[in-house]
Amino acid sequence: MAGQEQVLGAPSSQPVLRGSYTYASITDKIADTVLERPTHWAWAVGFAVSASLTVLFIVAMSYLFAKGVGIWGIDQPVSWAFALTNFVWWVGIGHAGTFISAFLLLLRQRWRTSINRFAEAMTIFAVAMAGLMPILHLGRPWFFYWLIPYPNKMNLWPQWRSPLVWDIFAIGTYIIVSILFWYMGLIPDLATLRDRAAQRWKQVGYALLALGWRNDARHWARFEIAYLLMAGLATPLVISVHSVVSLDFAIGNTPGWHSTIFPPYFVAGALYSGFAMALTIAIPLRATFGLQDFITARHLAVMAKVMLACGLLVTYSYLVESFMAFYSADRYESFMLLNRMTGPYAWIYWTVIFCNVIVLQTLWFERVRASPWMLFAVAILINIGMWLERFMIIVVSLHRDFMPSAWGMFYPTFWDIAILAGSLGAFALLFLLFVRFLPVISMSEMRKLVKERRESSS
Amino acid sequence: MTQPAQYGLLAEFRSAEHLVEAVKRTRAAGYRDIAAYSPFPVEGLADALGIKRTCVPLVTLLGGLIGGAGTYFMLWYSSVINYPINSGARPLHSWPAFVPPTFELAVLGAALAAFFAFLFASGLPRLHHPIFNARDFDLASRNRFFLCIECRDPHFDDSRTHDFLRSLDPMRLVPVPW
Amino acid sequence: MSPRQPRREFDFSGVPERSRREFLKLMGASIALASGCSRELPERIVPYEDMPEQLAATKSLYFATALSLDGYGSGVLVESAMGRPIKVEGNPNHPASLGATDVFSQAAVLTLWDPDRSQTVLRQGVLSTWDAFRAALTARRSRFASQGGAGLHILTGSVTSPTLAAQLHRLLDKYPEARWHQYQPINRDNVYAGTRLAFGETREPRYDFTRARTVLSLDADFLRSMPGHVRYARDFNGARRPGETPSANNRLYAIESSPTLTGAKADHCRRLRASQIDRVARALAQRLGIAVESPTSVPIEAGWLDACAFDLLTRHGESLILVGERQPAHVHALAHLANERLGNVGTTVQYTNPVLAEPIDQLDSLRQLSAAMAAGEVQELLILGVNPLYATPADLEFARHLQRVPFSVHLGLYRDETAMRSLWHIPAAHELEAWSDTRAYDGSATIQQPLIAPLYGGRSPHEVLAVLAGEFEQDGHAIVRALWQGELGGDDFEHTWKTSLHNGVVPDSAFTAEQVTARLPALPPLRDADSSELEIVFSPDPHVHDGVYTNNAWLRELPKPLTELTWDNAVLMSPESGRRRGLANEDVVEIEYRGRRVRAPVWLLPGHPDESLTLQFGYGRTAGGRIAPGAGFNAYALQTSAAPSFDGGARVHPLGTRYPLASAQMHNRMEGRDLARMLPLSAVIQRTAQGAQPSKHERKLLYPPFASPTYAWGMSINLDACVGCKACTIACQAENNIPVVGKDQVQRGREMHWIRVDRYFEGSDAHPRVHFQPVPCMHCERAPCEVVCPVEASVHDSEGLNVQVYNRCVGTRFCSNNCPYKVRRFNFLQYSQDVPSLNAQRNPDVTVRMRGVMEKCSYCLQRIAAAKIASEKEGRRIRDGEVVTACQAACPTEAIVFGDLNDPASRVRIAKTSPLDYVLLEELNTLPRTSYLPAVENPHPDLQET
């Protein structure tokens, strides 16, 4: 095994858990990152940066509520821009987490074990950011609850045919289920932390959250069934959520929106950007907290492969979209596409193609998949590319639709940027707090993994 | 309140297999009020303990059904009966548009049901439990496996049970005080 | 109801200052509520002291009066809601209106309520009082008496008011040495001079387009800007209804030196530099058999002139040649002669006595004044209602000479340039605040009655002159009434007076046609034909005119015809001329002309003649309100008394800087999409002969339609009639409390107009075809906006209206994305300001929208509701024509027809049965209730337009 650790060439041949760990040592190593380990300088820097960005986020939101969405660059005809782009992007990122934790659980993929916890955390924080956006973009955000059915003096209900209402339900369900699923998985680990916490306040905190979990065989029995059921529910949910998000556009009649391939196209795109973000987080994470034994090159390689698959699906969607635009012989459709490629926003289209299609192809090479930092670079580019893709779909379709007399341009303002940067900051802040106070890897599952490896080795 | 001084006897084991074996023998010896503790779910342990199947799946199903049916009814009632409004000349009962919310809330209902059914079935939350009084029981969430025979078991007799557990050769044997 | 209640309760007329202020405060508060649709605050109800009889009905009342532009009156009916004038409609009884209005009349109410209006008497810029002024003036009257008024000069604009003229004449009789000067920046000098040349006496030409089958316009924008243009536009299009009588269609030839709506609507339009039109006129006159020696080279191909001449000759007595005010006198004279030869005099053109009371050469009059001021002969100068410090040719140096006048008085609506430099400034009463009278293009007189007591104690010129003449006790009412008592006399004067007020026209006051005999004028030598020198052409701004409306936010934000610019003026030149100088839109250039320089941004306008610049007046102000100063450039600074209309010898120097301009339409081509349709007359005749094609709406629909059992409202817009004047847009703004957003927001594409007039260019930049298309909400039966609204803020009602429920809207803007016509408007910020006096203008029957809500054309829902309630109380159906939308009412050419599609006899139903009827973006199957009739071109068979 010692020799194997040196080999980087064939990550796929590597185990999902390196080194020789016992129940105790693996528990201690993971628990100590939360309970004992002193604050890492990288963490401190990240915290400072993301905290200041979060402050910017709060300022931007306050100003937004005070003045109205007019502080953004949106106009007629482009009355949706950054907020909705951020929304779709963040929701998409969320998908990878659920996919890893739920879908791979059903498929009994052992490599999921060490990455599902932080992937789920990523999901929750991303969806939280996403959930903010539709509210921020409202003209009268203080009335957002009118999209939710409740008994009211006006005897009025939401308008169920609007995909925005479906969104409320989809996103709401998604975030609640994600939190439940995540929290459920955390309970045994919270118990571990409770039992190992040295300071009283930590012990109390973890004890409250652990709900008095006793590792009782009965608990475990119920737990395993319920957890499996949750996974079974989350899997179709995750597919449905981005399908519904895609309907926000597909239901509309705007050329570039009104397309039947959107649901699968968006789901693929979501996983694509999601895995990209998972890698963007995993690679620095394992480096900072020395988790290379748990999040091995094998994990990275597998994630890269999934990313490659999704990326190819997205590429295919691009092709189909272009083909249909011309095959349909619809004047507006074909103009829309030509406008994307050659219009005033052409640079966005070609950047998207570069990031999401060209750069992607490097993942065919094992050397790239084997090198964390090259993967990191690719992932970053894909994150950017996917954000721009959503921007292209929304803005570039809107700015020139049916009536040339109403054509216009969109120019972002400082506050557009501030909201985007702010949400990134808030996301990072939440994540950093998570890695500080909760185990980034499921200890109970790792213990199980240790046992399984013992059995397989003996 | 007058409690017996002791909750039960706790035997500590090093491996999961050992625990399962011990549980089997304990059951064979006729003990019923016993509990096993392990740092991760151990295969076969539940069967050894004779834990019956749980209601969680059924409750989940019901939750899903109620969520879905309830939602669809609300959509239909609100837009056909309560306040019919011509929106884009779509039929009042636009069932295709009603599918997504129905599905989402079905999932939500099921998920909530599953979670709370799990808590209920495992008797959680319960922040205070005598077993926590046992020495070194915290290792149950780390690397040790425990078997507890409770005093309320009819077969429980301090010395005999003590001897019996010894015969299972645990690493350690400790009383669990109230 | 709440915002309206306090107003309803308050008796406006004759309440003391204090309580009117309270009233305004009250209303301010209530509008503030209107904009914040959340929790209501407790309200108070203030009862009348004594209930005025009419107002007891608490319904809107309409008063007939007139609004004037450059002195020429146009009849209007002003809607007064609880004593507040809130909306102007045309007066059907008035010959210049026939029920329609232009943009200026619509905007008058905003000027009335403009918070920037001058509110106090000023002496050397310091607060003073009316009494102080009266005393000061009276003090000087002794000198008048002794010296016969020597040194007393009065400067007015063009005066058509019989009363004012009479007062001035009385004054001049009293003080023979006193002088009355007239100068209106946009004046009739050339027109009158032309008639003097042709007939030897001053006459007012009056045209009758109903009988004109061939029209040739030489630089005359009769559809948009000359006196009587509203009536002319109506008549011209009345004679152009291909759908009804194709054979009787007319044909318009236009030659213009600066793009106008007339040129845009012409069947054949040629763009020439202003100086070239003289040449063309002569060549044409010669073709018409007038003995002028034909110019050596003519800048238009012979074929074009031949065709035009042929049409004019064959339509003997049914043709018409008219010449623009910009062109020199002899061109006018030639046209008069030609019309006579063509037998048009008495049929399509008539000559009456001049409408101006004193048809002097105004430029000359101004010259004399400034000379007198320079010579120090002017002791007292009364400036009544004009702004000579801004709006006079630069070379007369009015500002400098004014300093030599010891006692100068300015009467004006604003503290404008002249007000700041005069000894005394008197706030003028708005036309809706004072008694006066005016004459229309045909001489018909209208007695202007006030709708409200002067908001800021303003005075009318009559009152000031009364003081000057020592008639202290006279108020405006007495003065005007006295004059008409004399004019109409008779024992039943009381009755005539009442009917005149009620109808808005003094009976039989229109001038009768005079006999004239034209003679060939002596023609000056022609300018060098192909001189390549750069010409400048001066013209009034389409919306702020000569500067009188520069502080009117509605007019400032109203996109200008053809350029679609808002808030600024720019130097217009042809794209070719721009290309030659490497200039693009918004580039700043310095124009040098006769030693004077002005810096201005460039706008390249297709259809503008090459090597010519159009400079529009009205901008570059330095005073006169909060929004007037600081925008655009001052064209007067280049104007000289030598060549006030146009001249050669200008030079432009690019400065390499840019000045952002706010254009309401970013894209000017139709991209081959079938939006604004235009058919040749032949095709129209053929299609009409074939009769109705199988209806486009009979198609497979996925869902059964919702019925409109009671009423089914619909609109038909006739693109052939639409001249693109945008009266509809501003009328809608006035009616529906549409806020002004400001230049920066327009640049962001956030203007709020509910009905926009799209303008497309087709063909070459040199000779573009221009299309106009008013686009209100289509009220689609399959409205895409409704399906995507999550809160039922955009829904359909049972009469087929696509209604926007502001108070339910949360502002997702999905509806706007999903509206293929992009007619929805969003309050990105808090646009509707809470300014008491502006609140007073608001229409109480329309909700004031707050920020964050979507809004759009409602087919004037409030008018429908009013008619519905009225009809239901009488237990009948709404009659056709009972509901008239604001845009329809204002339209000079009746291009917009609105009504009930369930009524088989309704005009809209009939219009929609035309085989030419079509809807926008039909392929989207949204089934719009608004449909269009295509524009029709009637080209001469021999002429193939490029």
Next chain:
Amino acid sequence: MAQVFHPRQLLLLKGIALGALLAAIAAAFLYRVATQAPVARNVPVEQPIPFSHKHHVGDDGLDCRYCHSSVETSAFAGIPSMATCRTCHSQLFTDAPILAPLFDTRSQRAPVYWNRIHQLPDFVYFNHSIHVAKGVGCSTCHGRVDEMPLTWRVASLEMQWCLGCHRAPERYVRPRNRVFDMSWQPPANQLELGRRLVAAYHIRGTRALTDCSTCHR
């Protein structure tokens, strides 16, 4: 190991949880109060002059339209001018101190500011004349004004309250000649009578009556 929580601490925890729950409920309740109409329901409203409808209508038998003169012609029922009041009070109780404001309005031009009782949001366009014309009685919405010494509001004036009638007018309409009759009570056969009246008065169907555009513009 030791217990993390002592039973007493558990009790405390439960207490805290309960408190949080109660706080949430209280907050919801407060919100509801905060968003109520400005003038409370069924509470007499103080006025600068303690005008009594009970006295003028109930005892003296004045007709509503004597003061609210525009109720049949316009959207607003009309508040009587001071002059209207003085038609009687130039003779009666002229020296009563409570009527002083009535005369101050003339002498000192100090207008009387009545406190508004029936107040709708600005975006609601209610029209008295059409309701009166369609047989909706005063008392249906304003209650037994003739029994109110100081006037108060009986109706909630919420949208759902309006809808109650707009969805089923037959339950409320009465013969036109009884519109101003304060004492009118719906008869036993109101529904059947109502249906006849709805037909007779051409009251539009529920779809039309519940159109957003019926009340909002």
